[in-house]
Amino acid sequence: MSHQVDYRDGIAVTRLTGRITVGNALDDVREVVEEEIAAGRLRVVFDLGGVNFVDSAGLGELVACHRSLDKLGGRLVLAAPRGKVRDLLELTRIGELLSVCATVDEALQRIVED
């Protein structure tokens, strides 16, 4: 998995690409959030448009990232999941815990409004 971070009005928009599965990818996702927290940025959007596969450990890591931000008063919003990734977010009802938006722009709007 690879990632690229852009900042928009103080919100970290991280585009994740590849597979979020048990192993090193989970460490990478966790490090992204830890770096933002260390820098005092507590509003994060994960752009999942480039993620083509996720397993239960990957889904769990997304929840763990949300938990880390939430306990500090921050927020994680997921954007642009597609195909099976979107299906699994719906199946597991993770969207009831953290917002899942169709686009990055929608996610930014959601995070600003909250």
Place this chain on the structure above:
Amino acid sequence: MGREETITLSLPSSLAYLDAVQGMAELLACTAGFDEEARLDVGLAVREGAINAIKHGNRLDPAKSVCIEFRLTAGVLKIAIRDEGAGFEPQLTPDPTTPENLWRSSGRGLLLIRSLVNEVHFRRHDPGMELILIKSRPADGQRDEEAS
């Protein structure tokens, strides 16, 4: 296909083999005539079953193995994943979709597996637990269409 075909893998209890196991499952699902979506479903279901067996069953003990048997019959692809652990009661695993469990970072594997295949069965051994996944094969006509 007029006869059963069986392929058996024996793995050390290491998560490093998950991608290989998933790839094998998807390859056999392709051989069985499944379309792309169903192949990915089979691959993910087997991956999740292997994670459970390696991590929760064998507790990553390198002295223990996980055995995965793929059986291809005329009607179904049947996959049996067996560990050497203490076993568990499937009906006692918490529902990960309830509000109190949504915050947990684990416990979603069985939910995924159940959604991806037609049937899921559990069989206790002494020692070990066997997870059996059954995915119905597409009808011959559908297979021919997908192959053409």
